[in-house]
Amino acid sequence: MIEKIHQNCPHPFDTYLDRLTNNIIIFYDNQQKILEFNQGFKKAVNIPEEKLYNQTLENIFTGNSMELLSFPTKENYNKFNLELDQNITIKKVEKEYICHIFKLENYYCLIGEDTGSEGEEVLNKISKLNNELSSITRELSKKNMKLEKANQRIKELSRKDSLTDLYNRRAFMEYFEKQLAQSQRHQHRLSLIIADIDDFKKINDTYGHSAGDDVLESLGQLLNQETRKEDMAARVGGEEFAILLTKTDTTNACNYAERFRQKLKSIKLESIPETVTLSFGITAIRPDDDLDSLYKRSDEALYKAKEAGKDRIEIIE
Template identity: 45%
Template sequence: MVKMFEDLYSDLPYPINCFLNQVSDYIIINLDKKLNIIGFNKNFLDITQLEKEEIIKLKLNEVFTGETIGYSELKKIKNYKRFELSLTKKISTSYSYLNFTCYIFSLKENGFYLFGQKNNLKQEDVINKISKLNNQLSNATRELNKKNFHLQEANKKIKELARTDELTGLSNYRHFIEYTDRVISYSQRHLFPLSLIICDFDKFKNINDSYGHDVGDEVLKAFGQLLIAESRKGDMAARIGGEEFAIVLNGASLENGINYAERIRKKTVNLEVPSLSQKLTVSMGITELRNSDDYNTFFKRADLALYKAKENGRNQVCSQ
């Protein structure tokens, strides 16, 4: 009668019981002294894909190949010995790549017990597992790239907000200082012309007092859009105060800068703002960078030119 161990091993000798408690996927084979199979567990039956009656007729060396496992070697075992064994093709060709780390325990006059733990998968299982891992890795990489992209976009947006005037969409005063300081060094090093314009609305307080601050904000927004539309790539337009603006013109001489400023001044007069019936005017001061300039002297000279435009009657461009 075929003997089956349904993975129940609590009544086995202590060394065997200890081993089985440490593995979750194992085979058990009971051998007589002639190494005939006289019993086995369900895991072994599932792996061989044979009928119980077919297995019981087999000898150990018909099931496993690898190290020498004859009786003369096994009878020398005092307690147990480890073997690295592979299933033979006689058992199942589909498992020809299946290897086991096996422990054979001597039961003295009662034969042997073999306990094996699978340590290799079938070739197709290995390929499938690698393919699955590759897919998981690809999916994880895509998710990581997506998160990194969103993080970069968020950081870019935060950086943009940190240097942008919320009302007008122009650069704010802090960004203006950083940018101007940088282009001053570059222009002086490479002998490129650089001009700075500072402009201020004439009698802007009257607009706020007469029409309200909401209309005043609409004026500032409209002027900001005008500067954005008229600025070249590489130039910077910034709101540096309440109704005060600055434009840095890269590669522009004083003459070119004056032409630009005049164009802005004339377009401001024709600027249309809802709820505002009066014409808008701005005064503008401009200067060109000198070799001895730093940010402070450059800005102060443009500011003095603006003050001169105000003193001379407003709605004009003055240079310094």
């Protein structure tokens, strides 16, 4: 019958039907009796092939979906969803199809694309895999954050003195060079303080190196408390410390040093019965300064403080 309808087709029509196995294709007449179908339709239903012929669509599709099958007389094409009755499907479940129905001369052609449970199952699997992937990604992100924090901590520790928790000499010189360049570029004030523990060798010789460590640790804690975020305090030698004060002149740097000198005297250590003191050398940036000249001038001021009796502040403008 199909061959007669499509006798002008250059190839056997059932060849096309067999190839289109992803869709269901049904030809039916005005009474909705099935005339022909493809392999996709045969695979979708649990009815022997010989019994499919002359079946009506209402025996194949559910009643609810058949109510949609009202073809307008003036139209030759329509589109809506139909559901195969679960009693005749291979998997005993309702299968829904997006159907295209064409009105031809003496019969109709229905082409349906499956949107049923297999697609949903695939989507569910994809959704589940996406959720698992998202979970793995979150865990990986957390681990990467922890690793990044650990690397930052390692980097920070490499720039810190382990005993005092102050920056070490290398980190201080890097920051010093950067701030010196910015100060000269923008004509900002910049002051440098070099401080040294008075008679530190005597403390170690008299009370032991553990007592000397107590002194260094206490000084580190106090310097960290007293130093602003934009400034930097560092342990640059055994008992020598450097404090870089940005946007600060020598008067305010001297006030900082004096405040620190007084607070240091209030610290009482069990390992050392006597008061620990510091000597301070202060200078500020000059137009022709480089890192070495500024540091050397502050060191000279410190030497003057030591020569003048220690536990004091000396300034070289």
